[in-house]
Amino acid sequence: MNQFARITAIEYELPEKTLSNDELARDFPEWNVEKIFSKTGINVRHIVAADECASDLAFRACEKLLNSGVVERSDIDFIMLCTQSPDYFLPATACILQDRLKLSTQCGAFDYNQGCSGFIYGLGLAKGLIETGQAKNILLVTAETYSKYINPADKSVRTLFGDAAAATLVQATEDGPYIDRFRYGTDGAGAKNLIVPIGGSRHPSTLNQEPDLYTDDSGNTRSDADLYMNGSEIFEFSMTRIPQLFFSIFDQDFTLDQVDLFAFHQANKFMLDSLRRRIKLPVDKFIAEFEHCGNTVSSSIPIALKKSLEKGVLVEGKTVVGVGFGVGYSWAGCVIKW
Ligand SMILES: CC(C)(COP(=O)(O)OP(=O)(O)OC[C@H]1O[C@@H](n2cnc3c(N)ncnc32)[C@H](O)[C@@H]1OP(=O)(O)O)[C@@H](O)C(=O)NCCC(=O)NCCS
Incomplete structure (x- = not known):
């Protein structure tokens, strides 16, 4: 009998500590609260404590999901973790989570290093595992703590990113398909535009030596061990590639009027706002859930879906188009039938 992959639950976790626009405006007096909010639409971001890792957020998101009773812990047969802020270079944080969550030792587990396209990639992989009979109950976990890479004196990224984790249950079901029409794209030429330049094997961090700080033309100070973002380049890439990706999802069998919600x-x-206008999508179908948490990288789409569920905007039977894009450059889209 055919098995189809379906999202059956989502939970997310935000760290307790917050970073408000008031605090940012105090640190960067050239940008006031109104300016930050009108540009970013963000009021508050959540930031992990010094001793808190992405896996701690991931653990709490998974515990919420497993304790909700939607699935037996012992039935989870795969856990995949999307993160660019793992606990260690090795081993995979997903293995540590398997143990911490007391999942079966017959459970597959792996990490993948993907950013803002990571949730859609995870759904695509989960579909592959389920529809080829390799797994039935998959925990797709996204967890990121970019704050650990952000220099406090760099307003270009500090105003945008927030830490978070999300746990999504993808299960086998007999009717379907529920997730489909996956499209992927990659352009590694953009790698330099969102990067932590040193710390890996290419440019190892030098032990006992602080990397040099520099200040850019906009007055942002960082070192090469910190996150660097060229916002305007990423913006240009997104405005070109994302409409192309978006329209490639549609054809004569699946048309725009069949979509109830867009979860970018x-x-x-x-x-x-710029992407929505460029693609000409209606504002009431376009999910915007970043005011309370900022850009949470790979968790942003599952958080947006969960918020829409809580608000009653996303209900059974609705059709959603999900689109992720960013660091890499990497982009991906798919259709999710709820
Ligand atoms: C970062 C981003 C918001 C900056 O916008 P931009 O219009 O390209 O920024 P510019 O540097 O040209 O500045 C334009 C104005 O916006 C202001 N601005 C830029 N970033 C701002 C921010 N985070 N908060 C408040 N104002 C901001 C500038 O001060 C400038 O104001 P002015 O006209 O009063 O001088 C935009 O480039 C962007 O969204 N890029 C993609 C970022 C992203 O998504 N990264 C994660 C990967 S998914």
């Missing part, structure tokens, strides 16, 4: 990566207001 929740980058920020400026980016999403």
